Amino acid sequence: MTPLVSIIIPCYNQGQYLQETLQSILDQTYSNWECLIINDGSIDNTDEIAQKWLQKDSRFSYYYQENRGVSSARNLGLRFLKGEFVQFLDSDDVLAIDKIEIAINELAKKSVKEYGIVISNFELFRENQKDVLPPYCNFEERYFDYESILFIWNELFTIPLHCGFFDVKFFEDFKFNESLNAYEDWVMWVLFFKNNKTECIFIDKPLALYRINPNSVTMTKNMLPDYIKAYVYLKQFLSVEEYNRLSLILIERFSKSTNLFKCKFEDLKKTNVYKLGLLLKKASIKSGFRKELRILFVKLNHLYEDKFNKRKT
Known part of the structure; x- marks a missing residue:
């Protein structure tokens, strides 16, 4: 061969x-x-x-x-x-x-x-x-x-x-x-x-x-914007369940591995998209990726709201 x-x-x-x-x-x-x-x-x-x-x-x-x-x-x-x-x-x-x-x-x-x-x-x-x-x-x-x-x-x-x-x-x-x-x-x-x-x-x-x-x-560069872009791009190939699971994993990973989120997991449901955006801005995320980041965190906010609402019932 x-x-x-x-x-x-x-x-x-x-x-x-x-x-x-x-x-x-x-x-x-x-x-x-x-x-x-x-x-x-x-x-x-x-x-x-x-x-x-x-x-x-x-x-x-x-x-x-x-x-x-x-x-x-x-x-x-x-x-x-x-x-x-x-x-x-x-x-x-x-x-x-x-x-x-x-x-x-x-x-x-x-x-x-x-x-x-x-x-x-x-x-x-x-x-x-x-x-x-x-x-x-x-x-x-x-x-x-x-x-x-x-x-x-x-x-x-x-x-x-x-x-x-x-x-x-x-x-x-x-x-x-x-x-x-x-x-x-x-x-x-x-x-x-x-x-x-x-x-x-x-x-x-x-x-x-x-x-x-x-x-x-x-x-030499901040890799988070490309990570978010790749995540958004993959959406078209994933099932709803896979995409939702990946979304939850990403937000939990960011909260553990960076100083972006100092609140505990239980407090994330109280954190609105606007506050998340301010935290991301402090992390020097380039403006060209605001759309992708907004898509991610709006979705994640909804996912967490659903998750905690289910816990209450």
């Missing part, structure tokens, strides 16, 4: 790390791959570095677009790939040299129709790959199902995208939501497990390395 594997690397102003990332592809023990470097409008030396790697190995290809975000860059890669399997990799992260080979070998032992996703464990690293830290969450195979990904994502675990290895069939009817700058991977995992009812293979080895990069998007 030696299918072509397409590796998609979106790049935006991470030229200082790109060589290390591409070297981890060139070093793969599995050789039948293509690597699509997608330059998402970088203004650093990304173009120069990519051109050098095109000369180094013909399996690398290069595409440029004006800056449209990581989701758009990944979608461009999906449009031009030729492989039977897909591996995503951010331009500041790296793969263990045998990640692709191990994934292919594990799939060869199974029915690809039933097992179209391989998930490996991961480690964190700083500037030096030898300076390794344990992952920020503990993977357990029981988490890799639809309900866990929908309801306890960000609570007990998340799955870095480059931990995954995918049959290309999953992307026939899926494209990353280009309005999301974060949590687009959460949406992807939710929809894959909801729509495909697939089994996944879990490899409990750190085959993906996640760089602790202080300049990355996840380290």
Whole structure:
């Protein structure tokens, strides 16, 4: 079993790390791959570095677009790939040299129709790959199902995208939501497990390395607006029961994990939407997301009123 594997690397102003990332592809023990470097409008030396790697190995290809975000860059890669399997990799992260080979070998032992996703464990690293830290969450195979990904994502675990290895069939009817700058991977995992009812293979080895990069998007921006946008976007795919349950989980999670809500759970029913809006304003939520936040908290207010009214009866 030696299918072509397409590796998609979106790049935006991470030229200082790109060589290390591409070297981890060139070093793969599995050789039948293509690597699509997608330059998402970088203004650093990304173009120069990519051109050098095109000369180094013909399996690398290069595409440029004006800056449209990581989701758009990944979608461009999906449009031009030729492989039977897909591996995503951010331009500041790296793969263990045998990640692709191990994934292919594990799939060869199974029915690809039933097992179209391989998930490996991961480690964190700083500037030096030898300076390794344990992952920020503990993977357990029981988490890799639809309900866990929908309801306890960000609570007990998340799955870095480059931990995954995918049959290309999953992307026939899926494209990353280009309005999301974060949590687009959460949406992807939710929809894959909801729509495909697939089994996944879990490899409990750190085959993906996640760089602790202080300049990355996840380290430099407030992620709450994107979380809310992803939540609102998912509504169209969820049942009423699922959406209501997710709404309750989100408000309880925010009340526990942030200083936005100092009132106890019992007092939330007394907190009106206006007060919630003031609290959110203090948390520096950008004005462009007021509509999404209003939708969320109006709904949550109604849900809590219903919940406490039922307790009284």
